[in-house]
Amino acid sequence: MSFDYKLQPHSTIPAPEGPLMVCILDGFGENEFKDEYNAVHVATTPTIDALRAVPKRFRTIKAHGTAVGLPSDADMGNSEVGHNALGSGQVVDQGARLVDMALETGKMFEGDGWKLISQAFSKHTVHFIGLLSDGGVHSRADQLFGCLRGAAARGAQRIRCHVLTDGRDVPDGSSVKYVEELEAVLAELREKGCDARIASGGGRMKVTMDRYEADWSMVKRGWDAHVLGKAPYTFTDAKTAVTTLRGPEDATVSDQYLDAFVIVDEAGAPVGTIEDGDAVVLFNFRADRMVEISKAFEYQDFTTFDRERYPVGLRFVGMMQYDGDLKLPANYLVPPPEILHVSGEFLVKNGITTFACSETQKFGHVTFFWNGNRSGYLDAKLEQYLEIPSDKIEFNKAPDMKAREITAASKEAILSGKYKVIRVNFANPDMVGHTGDLAATIRAVETVDACVKELLETVDQVNGRWIVTADHGNADDMVQRDKKGKPMKAEDGKPLPLTSHTLAPVPFFIGGKGLPDGVVLRDDVPDAGLANVASTTFNLLGYEAPGIYKPTMVQMAA
Ligand SMILES: O=C(O)[C@@H](CO)OP(=O)(O)O
Numbered sequence: 001m002s003f004d005y006k007l008q009p010h011s012t013i014p015a016p017e018g019p020l021m022v023c024i025l026d027g028f029g030e031n032e033f034k035d036e037y038n039a040v041h042v043a044t045t046p047t048i049d050a051l052r053a054v055p056k057r058f059r060t061i062k063a064h065g066t067a068v069g070l071p072s073d074a075d076m077g078n079s080e081v082g083h084n085a086l087g088s089g090q091v092v093d094q095g096a097r098l099v100d101m102a103l104e105t106g107k108m109f110e111g112d113g114w115k116l117i118s119q120a121f122s123k124h125t126v127h128f129i130g131l132l133s134d135g136g137v138h139s140r141a142d143q144l145f146g147c148l149r150g151a152a153a154r155g156a157q158r159i160r161c162h163v164l165t166d167g168r169d170v171p172d173g174s175s176v177k178y179v180e181e182l183e184a185v186l187a188e189l190r191e192k193g194c195d196a197r198i199a200s201g202g203g204r205m206k207v208t209m210d211r212y213e214a215d216w217s218m219v220k221r222g223w224d225a226h227v228l229g230k231a232p233y234t235f236t237d238a239k240t241a242v243t244t245l246r247g248p249e250d251a252t253v254s255d256q257y258l259d260a261f262v263i264v265d266e267a268g269a270p271v272g273t274i275e276d277g278d279a280v281v282l283f284n285f286r287a288d289r290m291v292e293i294s295k296a297f298e299y300q301d302f303t304t305f306d307r308e309r310y311p312v313g314l315r316f317v318g319m320m321q322y323d324g325d326l327k328l329p330a331n332y333l334v335p336p337p338e339i340l341h342v343s344g345e346f347l348v349k350n351g352i353t354t355f356a357c358s359e360t361q362k363f364g365h366v367t368f369f370w371n372g373n374r375s376g377y378l379d380a381k382l383e384q385y386l387e388i389p390s391d392k393i394e395f396n397k398a399p400d401m402k403a404r405e406i407t408a409a410s411k412e413a414i415l416s417g418k419y420k421v422i423r424v425n426f427a428n429p430d431m432v433g434h435t436g437d438l439a440a441t442i443r444a445v446e447t448v449d450a451c452v453k454e455l456l457e458t459v460d461q462v463n464g465r466w467i468v469t470a471d472h473g474n475a476d477d478m479v480q481r482d483k484k485g486k487p488m489k490a491e492d493g494k495p496l497p498l499t500s501h502t503l504a505p506v507p508f509f510i511g512g513k514g515l516p517d518g519v520v521l522r523d524d525v526p527d528a529g530l531a532n533v534a535s536t537t538f539n540l541l542g543y544e545a546p547g548i549y550k551p552t553m554v555q556m557a558a
């Protein structure tokens with residue numbers, strides 16, 4: 001029987017005259033630490049402050065851990081799982097957890113993806129490329145180690161690791177520690193007779209891990225280093241590479257931005273180029289930053305940059321399949337989560353029009369992730385997706401990013417009368433927060449507050465309704481803290497910046513001139529999280545929520 005997408009009118013909440021806007025403040029958490037390092041708290045935000053003061057129309061919701069399908073409540077939220085939950089109304093086991101289970105049960109080593117790479121075990125090299133940290137957003141080092149040990153135990157003769165340093169999901173400077181940990185595992189494999197080494201690397205924001213085609217030159221730098229063995233810097237070991245490229249203590253380069261490097265032998269030859277017949281594993285489970293490098297490996301006729309040499313007979317797999325529509329890559333180690341019946345499908349199947357907008361850095365978040373990791377339109381006749389090109393610089397240098405352009409385009413869409421749903425993502429609190437630059441992050445938050453004001457006023461002009469929320473924390477804590485929550489300082493007395501997301505819940509606001517006074521937040525869903533937003537969205541559009549979704553957070557007061 002085919003799934004029934006028909007939406008029923010809500011029993012008490014009437015449909016709005018104007019549109020419903022759903023506005024995501026990326027990386028804007030409601031943190032318990034309300035001190036000078038909380039950019040959300042410190043910033044001057046009259047709009048959001050006023051929203052917080054409206055009774056029964058503001059609450060916080062969970063945005064991390066098991067509430068968004070991550071392995072444990074120690075896992076911070078991120079955009080992928082956050083937007084998946086927001087857009088699908090459901091909590092599914094996410095990549096991190098699925099890989100954990102595949103390793104625990106040994107299923108990983110029985111699948112077709114593993115069979116493919118194992119063809120290279122006896123006579124060729126197996127390469128592992130990915131983000132080396134335990135951030136748990138894109139990858140986890142312990143999962144890499146599990147794969148490495150699994151390959152060596154099953155006969156891999158030669159292994160090469162190509163490591164992207166993090167400093168974004170984990171403290172900056174921790175790259176050295178992760179390289180040491182990996183070197184220890186590789187030494188253990190060498191003792192067992194497997195020739196295992198690190199071959200190349202670079203910082204995640206400079207090499208390989210571009211997303212949404214913001215800057216393909218990053219991917220080319222990765223290809224050159226990992227495949228061709230060409231990079232601006234060569235070293236004979238990875239720890240020296242990372243410590244040298246970070247530079248002197250008073251002028252360090254962040255782990256995120258380390259230049260590409262290649263490890264060479266005493267004669268200066270790269271130790272691990274990728275050759276005909278080799279196997280390549282991308283060990284990140286998260287999709288967005290693996291799609292471009294996957295295309296370079298997978299597509300014979302790839303022309304976006306000159307690969308110079310394309311190894312023949314590669315055995316190429318992703319940790320997961322990163323794009324189900326493109327079937328990219330064709331081979332993978334663990335099947336990705338299946339996210340079915342997302343809210344966008346209900347909308348288009350009921351003839352409801354949508355406008356979705358963000359800048360490049362978050363464009364796929366409000367489209368691809370929102371739609372359960374589907375690329376392209378669900379129905380091109382009913383939807384318009386607008387991407388505003390992001391700047392190609394470090395975002396603390398231009399913390400306004402493209403917020404004003406996004407606002408202008410969204411206002412136009414709201415006023416056009418063409419769309420019933422307007423979906424917007426402001427990247428600033430997250431992207432600037434990741435730089436660890438407190439002053440710039442405060443500015444980012446203030447800019448977004450001003451933009452939200454404009455959007456709310458525009459929605460009011462057309463008697464619409466709105467939801468303002470976020471996908472996870474980031475700007476709400478900009479300092480590393482000890483177990484008691486006390487800000488940590490470096491030896492020179494400077495605070496240690498926090499570049500990662502936080503575990504904080506996020507705000508959830510409803511309102512709008514077109515929202516009847518009686519529509520208020522329920523007080524009987526205290527544990528609600530991002531997955532409860534979709535039901536709420538349908539109610540505010542005047543429909544009952546689909547039965548398979550997490551419960552709504554609103555009701556019409558009696
Ligand atoms: O930049 C990214 O890739 C992640 C952090 O690793 O951030 P977000 O989940 O907000 O996209």
Ligand SMILES: [Mn+2]
Pocket residue numbers: 026027078079080082430471472
């Ligand atoms: Mn995000």
Ligand SMILES: [Mn+2]
Pocket residue numbers: 027079430431434474501
């Ligand atoms: Mn982020």
